[in-house]
Amino acid sequence: MNKSIMKKFLISFFSVILLTFTSCETLSLIGDLLGQESDPTAAAVGNSLKSISKASESIKPENEYYIGRSVAASITAAYPLYKNAKLTQKYLNDICSALVLNSDVPYIYKGYYVAIMDSDEINAMSTPGGHIFISRGLIQSTESEDALAAVIAHEIAHIQLKHSVSAIKNSRVTSAITSTTKASVLIAADKHFSENSSLNNDLYEELKKSANELLSSQEEIVNALVSSGFSKEQEYQADAYAIRLMSRAGYDPSQMLEMLHKIEDNHTKGGWNQTHPKAEKRIKEAQKVLKTINRKAADKNVRQSRFEKMTSDIM
Amino acid sequence: MKFINKKIIVLMSVFLLSLSLYAKAKNIMYVAVSSASLKVKASKFAKESAILEYGTAAIVIDEKGDWYFICDSNDETKKGWIPSSALSKKKVLASSSTTADAKEIALAGKGFSSSIESTYAKEFNVDYSDVDYVESQSVSDKELQSFIVDGQLNSGEDNE
Numbered sequence: 001m002n003k004s005i006m007k008k009f010l011i012s013f014f015s016v017i018l019l020t021f022t023s024c025e026t027l028s029l030i031g032d033l034l035g036q037e038s039d040p041t042a043a044a045v046g047n048s049l050k051s052i053s054k055a056s057e058s059i060k061p062e063n064e065y066y067i068g069r070s071v072a073a074s075i076t077a078a079y080p081l082y083k084n085a086k087l088t089q090k091y092l093n094d095i096c097s098a099l100v101l102n103s104d105v106p107y108i109y110k111g112y113y114v115a116i117m118d119s120d121e122i123n124a125m126s127t128p129g130g131h132i133f134i135s136r137g138l139i140q141s142t143e144s145e146d147a148l149a150a151v152i153a154h155e156i157a158h159i160q161l162k163h164s165v166s167a168i169k170n171s172r173v174t175s176a177i178t179s180t181t182k183a184s185v186l187i188a189a190d191k192h193f194s195e196n197s198s199l200n201n202d203l204y205e206e207l208k209k210s211a212n213e214l215l216s217s218q219e220e221i222v223n224a225l226v227s228s229g230f231s232k233e234q235e236y237q238a239d240a241y242a243i244r245l246m247s248r249a250g251y252d253p254s255q256m257l258e259m260l261h262k263i264e265d266n267h268t269k270g271g272w273n274q275t276h277p278k279a280e281k282r283i284k285e286a287q288k289v290l291k292t293i294n295r296k297a298a299d300k301n302v303r304q305s306r307f308e309k310m311t312s313d314i315m
Numbered sequence: 316m317k318f319i320n321k322k323i324i325v326l327m328s329v330f331l332l333s334l335s336l337y338a339k340a341k342n343i344m345y346v347a348v349s350s351a352s353l354k355v356k357a358s359k360f361a362k363e364s365a366i367l368e369y370g371t372a373a374i375v376i377d378e379k380g381d382w383y384f385i386c387d388s389n390d391e392t393k394k395g396w397i398p399s400s401a402l403s404k405k406k407v408l409a410s411s412s413t414t415a416d417a418k419e420i421a422l423a424g425k426g427f428s429s430s431i432e433s434t435y436a437k438e439f440n441v442d443y444s445d446v447d448y449v450e451s452q453s454v455s456d457k458e459l460q461s462f463i464v465d466g467q468l469n470s471g472e473d474n475e
Contacts, residue, residue, distance in 0.1 A: 069443060077442065101463075101470065102468075108400075113449045115449040
């Protein structure tokens, strides 16, 4: 083979392999090595490599959790919590714990929690931080523990399928993180060359501007997640995931159909009805998934007496 | 070979470095939950052997279904079984270690964290007290085990 062609081939081949292996982890590792340099500019470049790899990879568990807290704060501002049903609240958390134990993601940063919204609406919401909110109205419409499990399993599905996170990744937050990286590199370089002088005001202002952009992004994310909800496709995915999860946990997955029929019967505005696709379509999709379930669930009546006892303070 | 010039040698060296870094990284995972309870057996209800904090680098020693047997890379006496979902292959950095001098740079560069939340709460007048109330709920392993048995539910181990 011609030497020039061989040379070009080898360069191209190793470049492709290098790009393949220069994953976010490698960038981050190289960033760590540079970050240990005593030269502040090299250290800042190292930190910038880490930040760039951070901006391009999935959001960290701790970050998801804090975003989730902000979303939860917006939800509780719109729907005050119903704190008068301690038995029911404990019961919901027991059901949630039993479900997640049988799921693919039993552990997230701070865990999963369920609380009751003081609203007559048929409504349930969740945050990427593991917070699940169910309305008083929705709980009062259920007739069994398995029906409650269907609602909770659906919200767990949104969390474990990271439906909120996919929306966040497309938002301004990643550009905000990248812009602050550039600012921090400039500031470190300035400090390096003027050790005894105070930080250049222009650079300081640039950093503050980037930090404020990050804060505004958080507000944008919270508003988007609370007001627009999930796509139809995400709702079908969550129903399917919840049906399989209920089955794994030992609940009767056909109770998902019961809850979807209830949504169809309750054509009220807001909540599950406002942002969800038509219940009729969801029922059809859910029936397809149910046909694939082979596992036999324990009779839901074995849990009926505890359902009646544990929800007595809300029914 | 004459056509192997400096460019190719540099590329090959970096390629080999990437490979070794990749291989080195392969057995290390990071704790991705705020506090990880390691168990003496691969079971949610087994006795606790150690606790590892968020971001701790751990060496994976063994696997059993969805459980990994790990030890703290800095303290091999801290070891035990943990569900794989509590670990991340990607490095997670705990956001607590910031110096006063680097505070604003760290605030801007680290993404959403407790420091961002404090600033966000002040800037936009957001109340987190009900969120803290929600997170105060807890279900002990003993309660969960009884709940599962009494309700004839599955304990997670049947799904392996």
